[in-house]
Amino acid sequence: MSRNIPIELQKKQEATRNKTLKQIQKAIDELNEFGEIVTKKRLIEITGLSASTFSKQHVKDLLAQNRVCQFRPRTKSDPDIKEMIERHREEEASLKDKEVTILKQKIITLQTELDTLQGKYDELDDKYRRVLGECHKLQRKCCN
Numbered sequence: 001m002s003r004n005i006p007i008e009l010q011k012k013q014e015a016t017r018n019k020t021l022k023q024i025q026k027a028i029d030e031l032n033e034f035g036e037i038v039t040k041k042r043l044i045e046i047t048g049l050s051a052s053t054f055s056k057q058h059v060k061d062l063l064a065q066n067r068v069c070q071f072r073p074r075t076k077s078d079p080d081i082k083e084m085i086e087r088h089r090e091e092e093a094s095l096k097d098k099e100v101t102i103l104k105q106k107i108i109t110l111q112t113e114l115d116t117l118q119g120k121y122d123e124l125d126d127k128y129r130r131v132l133g134e135c136h137k138l139q140r141k142c143c144n
Helices: 007-033 040-047 051-055 057-066 078-143
Strands: none
Touching: 007 040, 007 057, 040 051, 051 057
């Protein structure tokens, strides 16, 4: 049993639907313009429409056409992201280990060089003190 709805009422309903769709489209455009994520909650806040309006088929079609709300494409799944993060951490740890090894080698090399230079310094300091002592002896002999 089908109902016959008067043509005037059908036109009024169609006009109301179009007004609602334009209002929602304007809100979607504004949110996209500001780079925000379009959610039903934000659309309800902006448009002032009820939540039940967003469950109507003509509104769902508009949301699907704009690929927003529940029709927004999903990114990589969580396990993939977790796996990617773990792999990245392992690579960073490996690089840090290599860097530590290289720096340890450099420390050993520099320590060896420092020890060599310290030995040469001690030798020269000893020679300098002997020569200085000889100079003092000669100066005392010369001046006495």
